[in-house]
Amino acid sequence: MLKSAKRFALTAALALAAGPALGGALGLGSEARPEEVTAWDIDVRPDGQGLPEGGGTVEQGEMLFQERCTACHGEFGEGAGRWPVLAGGYDTLDSDNPVKTIGSYWPHLSTVYDYIRRAMPFGDAQSLTADETYALTAYLLYLNEIVAEDFELTKENFTSIELSNESGFIPDDRPDTPGLSEREPCMTDCKPEVVIRMRARVLDVTPDTEDTSAVTSD
Amino acid sequence: MxxxxxxxxxxxxxxxxxxxxxxxxxxxxxxxxxxxxxxxxxxxxxxxxxxxxxGVDAYPYGQPSSFESHVVRRNVAWLTASVESSVNFTPLHELDGIITPNGLCFERHHAGIAEVDPSDYRLMINGLVDKPMIFTLDDIKRFPRTNKIFFLECAANSGMEWRGAQLNGCQFTHGMVHCVMYTGVPLKLILEEAGLKTNAKWLMVEGADAAGMNRSVPLDKALDDCMVAFKMNGEALRPEQGYPLRLVVPGWEGNMWIKWLRRIEVGDQPWHTREETSKYTDLLENGKSRRFTWAMDCKSVITSPSPQAPLLHKGHNILSGIAWSGRGTVDRVDVTLDGGRNWRPARIDGPSFDKAVHRFYFEFDWQGESLLLQSRAIDSTGYVQPTKDELRAVRGTNSIYHNNGIQTWHVRGNGEVENVEVS
Incomplete structure (x- = not known):
């Protein structure tokens, strides 16, 4: 309420009500036609909202993957260079080298469809048909040993697929370190000695810049 | 050049x-x-x-002095697979005050810089609205405007330092942050133009680039202080910052500030997009991950001296740095010259805006002794910037994101400065 009160003058000048349900106050913009919304509305949610009609098989997906995806992701989704690894990595999340793939990490299959549909192949986004996207998604499930090689993914069976790490996520519970109310920060004689434990120069991975040399003292 | x-x-x-x-x-x-x-x-x-x-008109669009040509964004090539899906870094060590010049704001793209013709720009609002809408850029500019100064920090800023000191320069360790004045329209006004259904709870915001970058934003945040911005520091957004229109999500991780904003869908639950599941989730030591870790915690760094800005003179010297918090203003910054044994308050100078960069200074005398410099910021909620070890104790070293731990610079007797970690 306080924030509303502060903004009262502005709000009044704009002749706007505080409630979110009142639309069209300024008469700006134009109504989107149904075909415009359909063409741009490409997102897919975990509950299946947004999935288009259609389907595709693992076999179809494999052919597409070899043709359009392996240059970056490798033949088996293992990733080339620094491009993302798509398959495997099970039981690594609590290790020193976690491998976060669709199978090991992603919580929802809808994310795979949504992302391929909007962003893949890299540099030729939104070029795949709905069926092709189903097929690629099916193949990625197969690479992650979630479905058999004769599987067909469709709009109808899509939400029945569960990924293993769906329960691996927790809400944000920060702040997770002591604040002022728990501990007044120390100002004087806070530790007996200070030792350097690690130096960036040992790794020597910093890009060269011309302005770090020629240090002088006077 | x-x-x-x-x-x-x-x-x-x-x-x-x-x-x-x-x-x-x-x-x-x-x-x-x-x-x-x-x-x-x-x-x-x-x-x-x-x-x-x-004479006048020698440079119709003015540029910095040629003597400043070294003050540029830089990338770290080995970090990413391609320059179109990559990041470069703001040269914090060369800047002062609280405003980042437009040409030095760090870049982070997922499919390169979309070159959008403003006359063909459209923003669509659909989903749980009374009337799906399309706005042109001219339409957006006819809404009531607001001007706000906010920092934008990538959630992965300092992410390379989780396992220890790695990159030698605050440009690289902390340069995924910038702070500019945005001119734009409160998102609330645009949503009201479409009319929100009573069951509206979330937004999916989506970019027009070839990544179609999309994120879920809770409606409360959208109605509170989000805006769509078409100007930064008084001029049109730079292409690399989302020209002609970007989302501004004050205090929250930069990935949510969708550039080249093309569509907002209103819904009743989050979308769990790739950028909020596969990426931008914080893996903890036990294998569980935090998700929807939106707020950027209070953080500070000394920008000078720093590895790219060595000490050049004995005698009187100025230590300078920046501090910011995604939860409010920065109330206090302490600095230490001896690696955290003794701290003294720094002087915050310049305006103190909510969720904006703050500038601090500390004057000191240097006679060539070895120094271990750190800064520690405290925000208006009482949040105290933690040490890196405190963060690691809670989160392990696999989090990638949200590393706001205290940075240490080692100043040697010859004035050279190195990124180090101390006990």
Whole structure:
């Protein structure tokens, strides 16, 4: 309420009500036609909202993957260079080298469809048909040993697929370190000695810049 | 590069000097202080005090002095697979005050810079609204405007440092943050134009680039302080910052500030997009991950001295740095010269805006002794910037994101500065 009160003058000048349900106050913009919304509305949610009609098989997906995806992701989704690894990595999340793939990490299959549909192949986004996207998604499930090689993914069976790490996520519970109310920060004689434990120069991975040399003292 | 902005010189003395100076700079390593000659110093009269300089319109869009050509964004090539899906870093060590110049704001793209013709720009609002809408850029500019200064920090800023000191320069360790003034429209006004259904709880915001970058934003945040911005620091958004329109999500991780904003879908639950599941989730030591870790915790860094900005003079010196918090203003910054044994309050100077960068200074005397510099910021909620070890104790070292731990710079006797970790 306080924030509303502060903004009262502005709000009044704009002749706007505080409630979110009142639309069209300024008469700006134009109504989107149904075909415009359909063409741009490409997102897919975990509950299946947004999935288009259609389907595709693992076999179809494999052919597409070899043709359009392996240059970056490798033949088996293992990733080339620094491009993302798509398959495997099970039981690594609590290790020193976690491998976060669709199978090991992603919580929802809808994310795979949504992302391929909007962003893949890299540099030729939104070029795949709905069926092709189903097929690629099916193949990625197969690479992650979630479905058999004769599987067909469709709009109808899509939400029945569960990924293993769906329960691996927790809400944000920060702040997770002591604040002022728990501990007044120390100002004087806070530790007996200070030792350097690690130096960036040992790794020597910093890009060269011309302005770090020629240090002088006077 | 440094000669490109110089007008063509003729056979005049001025032209010759100009060309010679340009050639010297183009050669690379020579800094202005080194290339300067005694003929420019008292009791002599330097050329710039005798001869006419360039006229107006020599540079219709002004550029920094050629002597500042080293002040640029830089990337770390080995970090990413391609330059189209990559990041570069703001040269924090060269900047002062609280505002980042537009051309130095770090870049982070997922499919390169979309070049959007503003006359063909459209913003669509659909989903749980009374009436799906399309707005042109002109439509957006007819809404009531607001001006706000906010920092934008990538959630992965300092992410390379989770396992220890790695990159030698605050540009690289902390340069995924910038702070500019945005001019735009409160998102609330645009949503109200479409009319929100009573079951509306979330937004999916989506970019027009070839990544179609999309994120879920809770409606409460959208109605509270989000805006769509078409200007930064008074001029049109730079293409690399989302021209012609970007989302502004104050205090929250930069990935949510969708650039080239093309569509907002209103819904009743989050979408769990790739950028909020596969990426931008924080893996903990036990294998569980935090998700929807939106707020950027209070953080600070000393920008000078730092590895790219060594100490050059004994005697009186200025320590300078920046601090910011995604939860409010920065109330206090302490600095230490001895690795955290003793702390003293720094002086915050300049405006203190909510969810904006704050500038701090600390004056000190240096006689060539070894220093271990740190800064520790405390925000208006009482949040105290933790040490890196405190963060690791809670989260392990696999989090990638949200590393706001205290940074240590080691100043050697010759003034060189190195990124280190201390006990």
């Amino acid at each position: 440094s000669t490109s902005r110089k007008p063509q010189g003729g056979t005049t003395r001025r032209g010759f000097l100009s060309a010679a100076g340009g050639a010297a700079l183009a050669a690379g390593a020579i800094r202005p202080a080194v290339s300067a000659g005694p003929e420019n110093l008292p009791p002599n009269v330097p050329g710039w005090s005798r001869y006419l300089g360039s």
